[in-house]
Amino acid sequence: LGEEGGDELTRTDMIESFCRHFLTWLNHWDEDGFKPVHDSWLYRAEERDADIMLESGGKTITATFLGLDEGGNLLIKRDGKTELHALLDHIERR
Numbered sequence: 577l578g579e580e581g582g583d584e585l586t587r588t589d590m591i592e593s594f595c596r597h598f599l600t601w602l603n604h605w606d607e608d609g610f611k612p613v614h615d616s617w618l619y620r621a622e623e624r625d626a627d628i629m630l631e632s633g634g635k636t637i638t639a640t641f642l643g644l645d646e647g648g649n650l651l652i653k654r655d656g657k658t659e660l661h662a663l664l665d666h667i668e669r670r
Contacts, residue, residue: 650662
């Protein structure tokens with residue numbers, strides 16, 4: 577941080593700043609729902625509109641990543657159709 581002009585910043589300053597930003601987005605989510613938070617995240621997502629691979633029903637499928645729905649489920653496009661996949665169905669359980 578010193579090289580970027582942040583010599584005077586302390587760890588406490590950094591944590592306080594992070595918490596303020598986090599609480600701002602938490603407030604957006606609470607008042608306006610998931611969509612504004614999702615839109616801001618999706619704008620920065622590297623894999624948006626890119627092909628992804630995921631496991632579904634014991635098979636690996638390739639699809640285009642579109643984003644998430646209001647419930648946080650995965651939206652993909654495959655064979656010209658938009659599909660919704662519950663993210664919990666694709667997390668490896670140990």
